[in-house]
Amino acid sequence: MRDGIGTVDIYVMGKQYRVPETLTILEAMEYAGYQMKRGCGCRAGFCGACATVYRIAGDFELKVGLACQTKVEQGMYLAQIPFFPGRKAIFNLEEIKPSVADFAQLYPEVFRCLGCSSCTKVCPQDIDVMQYIAYIQRGDFAKAADLSFDCLMCGLCVSRCPAHIVHYNAALTSRRLYSRYLAKPDAFLAERVREIENGAFDAELQELMESSRERLQELYNSREIE
Amino acid sequence: MAYTPQLRELMKKVEETRPSRVGNPFPRMTPEERQEVLKKFHPDYNEEGFREIRVGVDKGKRMPTEMADVIEAYSRLKGVALDLNTFDYDVDVLIIGGGGAGASAALEAQAAGAEVLLVTKLRFGDANTMMAQGGIQAADKPNDSPGIHYLDVVGGGRFENIPELARALVMDAPLVIAWLEKLGTMFDKKEDGTMITIHGGGTSRKRMHAARDYTGAEIMRTLRDEAYNRGIKVIEFCPAVELLLDKQGRAAGAVLYNLETEQYYIARAKTVIIATGGSGRLHYRGFPTSNHYGATADGLVMGYRAGAKTIYADSIQYHPTGGAYPPQLLGLLVTEKTRGLGATPLNVKGEQFVYHLETRDVESSAIIRECKERKLGVPLPTGIDAVWLDSPLIEQIHGEGTIERQLPAMLRQFARFGVDIRKEPMLIYPTLHYQNGGLLINENGQSTIENLYVAGETAGGIHGTNRLMGNSLLDILVFGRRAGRHAAAKSKEMAAPEGLNLDHLEQYHRELDQAGIGAERVSPMLLPRYTHR
Numbered sequence: 001m002r003d004g005i006g007t008v009d010i011y012v013m014g015k016q017y018r019v020p021e022t023l024t025i026l027e028a029m030e031y032a033g034y035q036m037k038r039g040c041g042c043r044a045g046f047c048g049a050c051a052t053v054y055r056i057a058g059d060f061e062l063k064v065g066l067a068c069q070t071k072v073e074q075g076m077y078l079a080q081i082p083f084f085p086g087r088k089a090i091f092n093l094e095e096i097k098p099s100v101a102d103f104a105q106l107y108p109e110v111f112r113c114l115g116c117s118s119c120t121k122v123c124p125q126d127i128d129v130m131q132y133i134a135y136i137q138r139g140d141f142a143k144a145a146d147l148s149f150d151c152l153m154c155g156l157c158v159s160r161c162p163a164h165i166v167h168y169n170a171a172l173t174s175r176r177l178y179s180r181y182l183a184k185p186d187a188f189l190a191e192r193v194r195e196i197e198n199g200a201f202d203a204e205l206q207e208l209m210e211s212s213r214e215r216l217q218e219l220y221n222s223r224e225i226e
Numbered sequence: 227m228a229y230t231p232q233l234r235e236l237m238k239k240v241e242e243t244r245p246s247r248v249g250n251p252f253p254r255m256t257p258e259e260r261q262e263v264l265k266k267f268h269p270d271y272n273e274e275g276f277r278e279i280r281v282g283v284d285k286g287k288r289m290p291t292e293m294a295d296v297i298e299a300y301s302r303l304k305g306v307a308l309d310l311n312t313f314d315y316d317v318d319v320l321i322i323g324g325g326g327a328g329a330s331a332a333l334e335a336q337a338a339g340a341e342v343l344l345v346t347k348l349r350f351g352d353a354n355t356m357m358a359q360g361g362i363q364a365a366d367k368p369n370d371s372p373g374i375h376y377l378d379v380v381g382g383g384r385f386e387n388i389p390e391l392a393r394a395l396v397m398d399a400p401l402v403i404a405w406l407e408k409l410g411t412m413f414d415k416k417e418d419g420t421m422i423t424i425h426g427g428g429t430s431r432k433r434m435h436a437a438r439d440y441t442g443a444e445i446m447r448t449l450r451d452e453a454y455n456r457g458i459k460v461i462e463f464c465p466a467v468e469l470l471l472d473k474q475g476r477a478a479g480a481v482l483y484n485l486e487t488e489q490y491y492i493a494r495a496k497t498v499i500i501a502t503g504g505s506g507r508l509h510y511r512g513f514p515t516s517n518h519y520g521a522t523a524d525g526l527v528m529g530y531r532a533g534a535k536t537i538y539a540d541s542i543q544y545h546p547t548g549g550a551y552p553p554q555l556l557g558l559l560v561t562e563k564t565r566g567l568g569a570t571p572l573n574v575k576g577e578q579f580v581y582h583l584e585t586r587d588v589e590s591s592a593i594i595r596e597c598k599e600r601k602l603g604v605p606l607p608t609g610i611d612a613v614w615l616d617s618p619l620i621e622q623i624h625g626e627g628t629i630e631r632q633l634p635a636m637l638r639q640f641a642r643f644g645v646d647i648r649k650e651p652m653l654i655y656p657t658l659h660y661q662n663g664g665l666l667i668n669e670n671g672q673s674t675i676e677n678l679y680v681a682g683e684t685a686g687g688i689h690g691t692n693r694l695m696g697n698s699l700l701d702i703l704v705f706g707r708r709a710g711r712h713a714a715a716k717s718k719e720m721a722a723p724e725g726l727n728l729d730h731l732e733q734y735h736r737e738l739d740q741a742g743i744g745a746e747r748v749s750p751m752l753l754p755r756y757t758h759r
Contacts, residue, residue, distance in 0.1 A: 184419025
C-alpha cells in the first residue's frame, strides 16, 4: 500500500472489513480475503458476472453496480447476485421470423410489461431497458437491437421485474432476429466464400507457403498498404 | 475529475501540440528500427524472465518463469483415490473450456453427429473471447485476398508461423464471418449490408470487422445462445483437472472437479478438445493483465503432463495500450480500435514518438523505451510512468459523436472513474495480453497426442511469435470449428476407449522428484489468488 491512501469500512454480507478507498468492490472483497469463484469474470465490465446490490449506511436506497466497475464507499453494505435463474426460450433461428407473433410465442411475458421502469433504473450499463421492451412489443426489432446492444446480461433487470420478463434473453433474441433477417447480408462476402470454396486462392496460398523466409520478408516489406 | 491537478497541467501539452499533429502522420519504422526496439525493450528478449523446463516432453526448452512454475508442478490428483472405470459421463467428444473456441467446437461437433459434453471452469462464456473488443479479421473485400492476409499474418508473426496453420486461418476467415452472419451476429454494417472494416496494427488492408467495441462479447453471446438452442450439454464451474488416457496412450477423457462441492467426476470420451484459453493471470514479469480471471494456463498444464508438445511457449504478447490511470483501470485493455480510429501515443511533452499502428510487439516496445530509456513518460501519482493516448483526436478526425458510436464500452469504462475520453486523453502502458504460443497443433487442431485436440489461445504456431489484432477472435473460431469437426469424425470411427488411466502422472511425478521440485507446487492453478496477506 502506498502512503496517503485512506481506508473505508465495508460490510460484505454483513461482515465488516476495512479496505483501501481506491479499490473496486471486487478488489475489496479479495483484499478482505475472499477467493472468488462465482461473482467474478472478466474484471473489466464486459461479462456481467459480478452484479452487486448495495446500500450505504444511513440510506434506504438499494443501489446496484458491477463489482469490478464500482469503487467502494464508506459504509457500503453489499451482496453479490452470483446466478440468476432466468428462462431462455429455445428456438431455431431458421424457423422463426422477426414478427410480434413469433416473438410472443417465445417470450409471452414481454407483452405483460407493467411500465414501472424498474429495469431501466437498475441497469448498470444505463440502457433504457423498458424502452427496448416497448420496441419489441411494437415489432421494431431494429430499434430494440440497437438500444439493447451494450447489455452485459448481468440479470439485475430481471431481479427487479414484477412481470417476470427476462429482458436480456429477449434482447438477445431481438438482436439475432434483426441481424439474421432485417440487416442486409454482405453481398461481396458471399462472393468471396464461393471463390474460396471453388479453390480460387489455392495456388497463390500454396506458393506463399513454399516461399523462403527471405522471399516472404521481401514481399512483406514492399507490400502496398491501403 | 479523476485526473489530479498535476496531470491536468501535463495534459495541456497534449492540447497544445494537437493542432500541429492533425494531418501530419508520424513515419512508420524501418524493418531495422523494428528489430532494434524489439531486441532492446520487448520483455521476450530479456533472459531474466525465463528458465529451462526440467521435466516432460519439451525438457530443456525455454519458458517464462511463471509458466515454468505451473508446468513443473504436481497434479492435484496426487494421492487422490479415484475409480477411473466408472463413468459419470460417457460421450463422443469432451470439450474442456467454454469460450469462443469451445463453443464453436461444440456446435460443429454436434452438427457432425457427435454426442458432446462441454465443461467449463466458470460460467459458459467466461473467457477472453468475451473481452475482445476491437474486431475480427477476414479478407472479404474486393481489394483484399487471403494471400494478402497471409502476408500480414506471417510478417506480424516474425515469419515464425507454421505455414499450414496460417493458411487455414486466412482461408477460413471469410467462411467464419459468413457463419456468424447467418447465426445472427450483429456486425457493424452499412445500409446495403456491407461490413464496415478498418485497419488494425500491422494490417495492409482494412479488414477489421467489428460489433461496436463489444465484438467478442457479441460473438460469444450469439454462440452460447445457439449452443443452448441446439441442446448441447454444458456443465459450469466444473473444470477438468487432468486428462485420462486409454491403454494405448490416447486421450480418452478427463477427471472433472466440481468447484463448489469439491467432488471429482470421471468423464470418458472418444476424443477430447482442450479449449481452456491463455495464461495472463500468471502475471509474467509482474505485469498487470487484460485477461479474464480464468486465464491460468490449465489446458497447457494438463496437455503437457499427458505428453503434448509445445511451440513458442516463451512468446508472450504485451498489448501496447493497457489502462494505467485511474488506478481502477490498471492493466485493463484499451482496445486497439482506439488507435485504428486514429488515436496516437504521446510522451510527456505531448509529442508522438511511434507510428500509432505498428504491430503490437513493436508498439509496446516503443512505449517501454519512451518511459524507461528516454525518461519521457508521464509520471503518475501511483508511482509508475505511462504515456498519453490522444483519444480526443478521434473526434477531430472523424467528427463529434464517433467515440460514442464506435467505442461505447471504452467511453463508459473511463467515465465510471471520472475521465471523459472524448475530451481528455487516456493514460496507457503495455499490459500482459496474450500467449502467442502453446500446445502444438496441425491444421485439424490435433495435438501430438492421439485423440487430443487443442483450439484457441492454448494452441500455438498459428501466429508465430506475435499475433495481430483481430486474428485471435478469428483463430478461436477457425480452429474451434476445425477441431470440432475432426474430433467428431474421429469419434465415429472408434469404439469406446478402454483401460482408462492416469499412468502419465506417475511418470511425470517421478521426473519432478528427480529434479528436486518441492511437492508443495500443485497445478493447474484453476483460480488466481489475490487475497491480501
